[in-house]
Amino acid sequence: MKEFRRRTQLYVPGNSPSMIQHCMVFGSDGVLLDLEDSVSIYQKDAARELVAQALQFFDFGNVEVVVRINGLDTPYCIKDLERIIPLKPDAIRLPKTSSKDDIMKYENIISKIEKQNGLEVGSTKIVPMLETAVAIENAYEIAASSARIIAITIGGEDLTADMKVKRTKEGKELYWARAKVALAASAAKVASLDTVFSDVNDDEGLRSDTMTIKELGFDGKACINPRQIQIVHEVYTPSENEISAAKEIILAARKNEGGVVSLNGKMIDYPVVKRAETTLQRAGIDPNSI
């Protein structure tokens, strides 16, 4: 399986040829070809076929390609899965998953389609979206429910609607839910991906929101406009000083063969080394290469 950085995932409406054909050039780590909310119910068939053709036509290079399908509670879900799974996108994003039972339902459907198409059972990776209060309460149970899961993500708009609260730029109403999702993802050893920041004209708001989710432990964030990508990357990209310090830590630990060591008066032990490795990975540097 390919390894991807997941700082940014750019949403692309699935029924727009012009947006699909350009989506891989904006520099996001991933693209989300959307068959769900950005597509009207009258165009679900057209979007499904357009995304299917795009998956066969384009070389997306190092960009992670994820297709967001319609949920199990719609008449489009199975058709989406039947059309998209054989084309082997990097993952499928599953909206409104609220429990382990939901994942099991998807497991059965996806396994059946894999068998019908001669694909290895389990090869289709999934990203459940947690968009209800119940889903947040079940976050770890969902994250750990299937070997197919590579990440979990929080859907801020639907969640705040479910909680009957207003979505604000400061995001206080999402703090607990975000923290729980990030923690659950870490516990289940999968990536955690944050919801979108809706105001594309508020760069500083986006920067602040991204700093918050980075501190909470998220691996990245969905974007709704290419303009948002650079800002999220800037927040997630370590500074030169942070990179130098991380390299020093790893070299010092390596000299001491993994034991506790002191560097510039500070104790360097396993968690510190682990954080230094994460810093280098976020900078796109393989810790083993230094």
Place this chain on the structure above:
Amino acid sequence: MDFIRCETGSLESSDCLVTVEPSNNFSIDIKSTVDRQFYNSILTDIKKTLEKWCKDNNINNPLIKITIDDRGALTFAIKARVYTALNRSANIV
């Protein structure tokens, strides 16, 4: 199989509007902003897609007229729009 008049796509840049309708004779009508360079390529995309659709649905020689109003769509979009328009026209959902 019965066909009805149906459209798919749009007249936005990089898209195309495809219409499939019943006809006494089979025909393809192409109008494109780039037809001087790409007429043959568009025609090939339509024919290949129709061939696949006929095979997928076990249909021979459909009596239809396919009209495309193209605004610079790439092959993937032309194929998708033609396939969906055929499905809609034949009421395959």
